[in-house]
Amino acid sequence: MTRNRLRLAIVGAGPAGIYAADILLKAERNFDVSIDLFDQLPAPYGLVRYGVAPDHPRIKGIITALREVLDRGDIRIFGNVRFGTDITLADLKKHYNAVIFATGAVRDASLNLPGVGLEGSYGAADFVSWYDGHPDYPRDWPLDAREVAVIGNGNVALDVSRMLAKHADDLLPTEIPQNVYDALEQSPVTDVHVFGRRGPTSVKFTPLELRELGELRDVDMILYDEDFDYDEAAKAAVSGNKQVFVIDKVLQQWRQRSVGEASRRLHLHFFAKPLEIVDDGHGHVGAIRWERTAPDGEGGVVGTGEIRELPAQAVYRAVGYFGSPLPGVPFDKEFGTIPNHEGQVLTRDKESGDARQMYGVYATGWIKRGPVGLIGHTKSDAMETIKHVINDLGNWWRPESPSEESVIEMLETRGIEWTDLDGWHRLDEHEQALGSAEGRKRIKVVPRDEMVTISRGEA
Template sequence: MTKLRLAIVGAGPAGIYAADILLKSERNFDVSIDLFDHLPAPYGLVRYGVAPDHPRIKGIITALRDVLDRGDIRIFGNVRFGEDLTLDDLKKHYNAVIFATGAVRDADLGIPGIELEGSYGAAEFVSWYDGHPDYPREWPLEARSVAVIGNGNVALDVARVLAKHADDLLPTEIPANVYDGLADSPVTDVHVFGRRGPTSVKFTPLELRELGELRDVDMIVHDEDFDYDDAARAAVAGNKQVFVIDKVLQQWRQREVGQASRRLHLHFFAKPLEVLDDGNGRVGAIRYERTAPDGEGGVVGTGEIREIPIEALYRAVGYFGSSLPGIPFDKRFGVIPNHEGQVLVRDKETGESRQLYGVYATGWIKRGPVGLIGHTKSDAMETVRHLINDLGNWWRPESPSEESVVELLESRGIRYTDLDGWHRLDEHELALGTDAQRTRIKVVPRDEMVDISRAELSA
């Protein structure tokens, strides 16, 4: 019987779901799957892109763990594609590869002043407070007044973590250095800006409700933002999620404010125009244009310009994919060009696209950073279907044995981690949490993660 040796690059939800769906699919061949990830631990953005005070969302890890713990998928962590393992290596040992590398860097925001000191990407801040091993352990939290640009869940996560008192994060798996940094933060005001109105936001009701539950933080909304047009009223009446979001915001309008030590301001109909210099090369204020409904669900500029003094700014306008060595990449959209997961390469002479046999994509690197877990599963199903049907075009590896990949990594001195290693690291972090009467305390330094995973940590 034919056997498919499949490599999947990326051990987050997209990669794990693709592996699981393939193993459960109807097929007339055997399957052997190896997952590779540049991080020593699996789960991708679920571990390093979700705020630590979201235990319900992190419950996704339980489902992913169940897939991995079946034992029919191998994991090789701490392996960098393009450095430790190349496309030529994969062709030598596998019949095909699926790239599930996600989108982890910040999308650009092209307004003047965005490059000033004190202006940050939200993705970098999220990686810091989630204990990502490849980011500095320190973060400059010196601002009293902060702006967050964006009206999606990441924007609310960033705003919530900035406004929340650090002690209220102690029950979570927040790393010690992150707690220390947030505890010393002098912040008093966090301003969130979105160019559309309250009925057009991209965050979920759950995210919004959690903002209103912050201790000693006033929620500030402005009556002028709730003069709805017919399109907005129709959205409230016809969409349950919009209805709940509107209900929460309307309740906040009735709250008494003025007693809390911190304030979280929501500014709708506010289009950022420029970040102003404080005279010393640092963020000093944000200038924005007041917008208004256009009658069709969108907005138009009013010409009214406003400014709010700030000392730091976070742009949370989306994630963007990163290119991979030897793999086609669409620089405009930050994705691997593909047709339903089949990677495409453009012919330099004719300009026409053709399928790059043996190479596939799934998740955010396939479709861009939009959608939730359900979209990720349907993405994987689509990609896997094409992979199965493309049997006649698979690579024909010269060394397809499972042992050959291990031998290759070891010959190169790659200190890779495996599933047993993840279990060791997981148990170690849980034990650290138990000792501190917390759920978990993440190990942050990469070398320490690898040492623990490989049982090489010195006593």
């Protein structure tokens, strides 16, 4: 009796996609599996490579675990292939039994704030992509502000603030691209102000991220006494939550530090609700205006009516990421996700409006649940999706050309310069060689065409 065989396509070669592939291959099942990973970038690892600050080697160490999965040789990878342009949902139905979308969330969430469109107002996601050497972003970034405002109290806000305040020479041991170092080295920044509308016990960043701020060389941490007059709800949060306790302890230690000697300052403003990015009169950011908030006694805040303003020549919005729609795939415009039930993609019946399963189509990671949770949460998320992939065997697609060779023939016929795992190894070795020549671990190659040429052995 011939065993069933699942030909599975996964769109997105970041942690979500790789975890899903690994979990399926290790799962108990009564069918064989053949998996192809597709990614629009020439290199794998998604946001671990292009969304984690270069001075976070601990988090980037996740790449080691992901690489071990790919290097087993039981997963094929096709890089530099864009879904919706190079391949479509119809193509996948022709060659596979099912597809999992693991495309993440890489855009900035919108912020409805007057002045948000001024010159000098930036999305944090764009800035992160620039300093991480994403090939689809401009290689230049305007770093001409002395005073910078960062809106947000999550880990991305801290990453952005740290990268802006940190001296460029202290980033040289990392894999920072040369163009990014050159720009940061010339930055005139003296003050970075971080704004959060709630108090210190309600922040969304993690203790580790916070501690890293306090380790910056020649940067004073500036806190304001008025933000630490805790109400009973805040006191309860400190005593009843270990993470809040640690965060409070770090902040209290900073309050005891002497300041005034450093050339740069990083200010943390709590109970500060941004109201407007103020025009300098020439269409550029000139200041940020905010309202002082106060605890409402239940863990939230209310406005006090006290309005303040601070000079700033640049504003970075770090209020979250947002998913992007995919051609032919349902999309929830409100939440920036693919509608789904535990990873099974849902579509709306045109006549009744009822939600029903879109057989053969699944989602995992941030495009499934929204941009919340750390990278580790992605693994349990993938397990839930894979459970349904296995159980839905009777509803898989029945492809007309399921052979592994037929996919390569399709890409070659279309003239797509795809990259594979051997290509990533070539690029990886090349980047490490560039770094070694400068006494560094790695220097990223940024231009897409150069990445592809090196990966395909055509350099």
